[in-house]
Amino acid sequence: xxxxxxxxxxxxxxxxxxxxxxxxxxxxxxxxNFNITAPAISxxxxxxxxxxxxxxxxxxxxxxxxxxGSSVSEMEDWIxxxxxxxxxxxxxxxxxxxxxxxxxxxxKK
Amino acid sequence: xxxxxxxxxxxxxxxxxxxxxxxxxxxxxEVWSMPEHLSEWWGPDGFTLTTKRMDFINGGIWEFVxxxxxxxxxxxxxxxxxxxxxxxxxxxxxxxxxGDQDVHFESKIIFEKVEExxxxxxxxxxxxxxxLERVNGKYGAIEGAKQHIGNLAKYLETLK
Numbered sequence: 001x002x003x004x005x006x007x008x009x010x011x012x013x014x015x016x017x018x019x020x021x022x023x024x025x026x027x028x029x030x031x032x033n034f035n036i037t038a039p040a041i042s043x044x045x046x047x048x049x050x051x052x053x054x055x056x057x058x059x060x061x062x063x064x065x066x067x068x069g070s071s072v073s074e075m076e077d078w079i080x081x082x083x084x085x086x087x088x089x090x091x092x093x094x095x096x097x098x099x100x101x102x103x104x105x106x107x108k109k
Numbered sequence: 110x111x112x113x114x115x116x117x118x119x120x121x122x123x124x125x126x127x128x129x130x131x132x133x134x135x136x137x138x139e140v141w142s143m144p145e146h147l148s149e150w151w152g153p154d155g156f157t158l159t160t161k162r163m164d165f166i167n168g169g170i171w172e173f174v175x176x177x178x179x180x181x182x183x184x185x186x187x188x189x190x191x192x193x194x195x196x197x198x199x200x201x202x203x204x205x206x207x208g209d210q211d212v213h214f215e216s217k218i219i220f221e222k223v224e225e226x227x228x229x230x231x232x233x234x235x236x237x238x239x240x241l242e243r244v245n246g247k248y249g250a251i252e253g254a255k256q257h258i259g260n261l262a263k264y265l266e267t268l269k
Binding site for chain 2: 004079082083086087089090091092093094095096097098100101104
């Protein structure tokens with residue numbers, strides 16, 4: 001699952017927010033903030049890890065999660081690209097509709 | 110051109126683009142709704158576009174391939190979720206055209222009649238508000254720098 005699809009879920013978005021705010025959290029600490037079962041939390045964490053939004057390291061029995069900064073900045077770059085793309089597209093649209101308008105006015109005459 | 114410059118605002122988890130076009134609402138709506146028009150402007154410069162199928166109705170699918178100048182093709186699949194001619198077109202992206210997975214990236218294209226022309230308001234809705242806010246900070250700086258360079262260029266022109 002890609003990062004955007006992973007973040008489309010409310011709970012997963014909350015988890016990312018929580019981890020980003022705290023730096024590092026264990027799966028138990030994350031679970032304490034939600035009213036859902038441990039297996040459900042662990043499923044969400046698995047998705048976030050596979051989407052590379054969270055990093056996980058093991059310390060003894062604990063699983064510690066932190067934000068994966070590089071994937072977050074990849075998302076940022078992607079959004080910036082989209083914005084730039086649309087600016088260019090709208091410029092092109094503007095030239096095209098003005099051309100159409102001119103052609104149609106001429107045809108009417 | 111300055112009047113028609115696109116305005117980009119980032120609000121919450123949305124990017125909003127606003128732009129004035131000096132053509133009727135009907136014409137602007139038309140170029141958004143027919144494959145022969147879309148292929149004329151949808152792609153960035155140097156790109157061409159082939160529509161595989163387009164069902165311009167509520168719930169209809171638009172499948173197209175964008176051909177890049179480097180020969181690279183990218184597949185796209187979009188589903189129209191709500192259409193009201195000539196007022197608005199809402200759609201969502203369904204991944205890369207391979208699967209039907211909803212990537213939760215939605216767009217709203219709104220056509221607003223103003224005197225002789227049309228304001229186009231386009232909203233792109235992303236899943237994460239935090240990310241967009243950070244991007245906004247970054248983007249604001251980039252845009253500022255671009256305008257700065259633009260102004261410098263204009264000033265240099267006057268000195269010629």
